[in-house]
Amino acid sequence: MSELNVKFHAKQLEIFTSKARFKVVAAGRRGGKTFLSMWTLILKGLESTDKDVLYVAPTLGMAKSIMWGTIKDAAHSVTLAISESELSITLVNGIKIHLKGADKPDSLRGVGYRYIVLDEYATMKPATWEMILRPTLADVKGDALFIGTPEGKNHFHNIWQDAHDTDDWEAFQFNSTDNPLIDSEEIEHAKQTMSTQNFRQEFEASFQTFSGGIFEEDWVKVGEEPAQGSYVVAVDPAGFESVGRGATGSKLKLDETAIAVVKITGDEWYVRDIYHGRWNIKETASRILQAAMDVHATTVGIEKGSLKNAIMPYLEDEMRSKGRWINITSVTHGGKKKTERITWALQGRLEHGKITIREADWNYEFVSQLMDFPSPQTHDDLIDSLAFIDQVSVADFAQSIELDDYEYLDEHSGY
Ligand SMILES: Nc1ncnc2c1ncn2[C@@H]1O[C@H](COP(=O)(O)OP(=O)(O)OP(=O)(O)O)[C@@H](O)[C@H]1O
Ligand SMILES: [Mg+2]
Incomplete structure (x- = not known):
């Protein structure tokens, strides 16, 4: 032959x-x-x-x-x-x-x-x-x-x-x-x-449907940073072990830590960055602090749980060595399922044009995650961190009330 x-x-x-x-x-x-x-x-x-x-x-x-x-x-x-x-x-x-x-x-x-x-x-x-x-x-x-x-x-x-x-x-x-x-x-x-x-359908052989998802692509607005407003940061942490390979040699699909940096002006969000990746615990702490310092954010919300507990000592070390103190709060699932929580935080805001994103290299991953949501097979770290902003902005507000109360009490106690 x-x-x-x-x-x-x-x-x-x-x-x-x-x-x-x-x-x-x-x-x-x-x-x-x-x-x-x-x-x-x-x-x-x-x-x-x-x-x-x-x-x-x-x-x-x-x-x-x-x-x-x-x-x-x-x-x-x-x-x-x-x-x-x-x-x-x-x-x-x-x-x-x-x-x-x-x-x-x-x-x-x-x-x-x-x-x-x-x-x-x-x-x-x-x-x-x-x-x-x-x-x-x-x-x-x-x-x-x-x-x-x-x-x-x-x-x-x-x-x-x-x-x-x-x-x-x-x-x-x-x-x-x-x-x-x-x-x-x-x-x-x-x-x-x-x-x-x-x-994604034509070149990446993706099976996502063109309608019926929770989010629609044309809700995502790209735009410029507003002059007014203040920055908050929310973190969805992932495990810190290094990336391995599965038995078949394929790359293991592991969660990433995502850090959302958002400027809030009234009810409008300007998403300046969503940093994401797999980092060790020290690098994660350093990136969180850097993200907050870059935009002079005063509050960082981190998802409550063992990962946050693990990061905290490192974050305190970082703050001490940089001489910068940032208020770290907990954001929580609040008993809601993740799908519900993300939908609640983002759907209405996106649909009504309340969220604008900066044109950046993470945009593609961000839109992909939005379109695939809530498929259990795909990642949602980026949108999850963004959904947590909802709670950080509230936390930031609550904190300023507490502070007022505190000063008020002080006045009365004759300080
Ligand atoms: N292993 C290979 N060696 C050499 N050329 C290849 C190989 N695989 C694909 N090609 C060439 O790449 C081009 C695209 O391949 P092919 O037409 O098989 O793709 P396709 O996925 O069927 O494309 P379409 O979506 O247009 O139907 C063709 O010119 C084909 O000859
Ligand atoms: Mg063909």
Whole structure:
């Protein structure tokens, strides 16, 4: 047999070498979905000893335009015959690769296949798989690859979600930038010109929906710092252990500490910064103090609990060595669920344009977290720290009342 020279990029290779019978791949535009599908078909076809393999695109026209030309070239050295009328390639072992369209369901029925690729699955009718293709794999115990760019939370999302915890199934996800051949400038340009939601769907294979979430993207206003107002800081601390790697070698998804720095003018918030990262305890304390000193904030609210208790001695050390004393208060969950608390603190304010953010590099992460909220799979540290500002501003106010009371009492006691 002739040599085939296939070089998959890392993500494609991970998918190709997985032992799962059914693989569901959500990937960004230009990430290399069709390239992976094509070589998988050729290699599975060459491996097969009995049944043919099948490529299905949403329409027959798409199958032709996406796959036909390139697969003929790629399989050239292992091809015995080509049928232009059938859109099929007979490989050197006698096995055929068929190209078909989901718009012609009758053409998909009947024959058993060793392997089926469903390209751009998000835009196919779910019945294509459920009613027509699944039965054709059953008798030969054939395998399948579902691949596409997400289109919101439709049938593709369902099958991708289910694949996470079904035997024989595996789910994958990769970004456009996982394809090393893609021009990063082109992606950067798209990021600048598309809405965050669109960009995340198309390039990062995100399944978020375009409506029905708690927050909407166009509520986020970018603007200039108001002249009046005073700064407060709120901190949502994360654990301080260093970042490790999971058993699969993937980076562990750990919470970050987030420090929100907000100027409050009446009922308006100007979000100057949300610092976020994983730092050791000393660095966390030093960053909190620095964030407050930078804007002359007098009050910092830190989420009450063991993490705050752990930071406090370090923060006191920092204040002592810098000669700067800042009022540290506790902010709390107040018995509310996190989802509720964040929604209460931010939804109305954002919707009514009461929150303006400074244009900065954390904006993208911030908007992403807002859009994904309240999904349990994603981070919300940035928006959580911002939601705590609600309590710091109240605390700041309460404190000034206390101070007044105190002076009042002092007067009476003749001090
Ligand atoms: N492993 C690889 N080696 C060489 N070229 C690759 C590889 N993977 C992808 N490419 C090239 O990158 C480009 C995009 O790949 P492909 O068309 O497979 O992406 P896609 O995710 O199907 O894109 P679309 O979203 O437009 O359908 C193509 O020119 C393809 O030939
Ligand atoms: Mg493609």
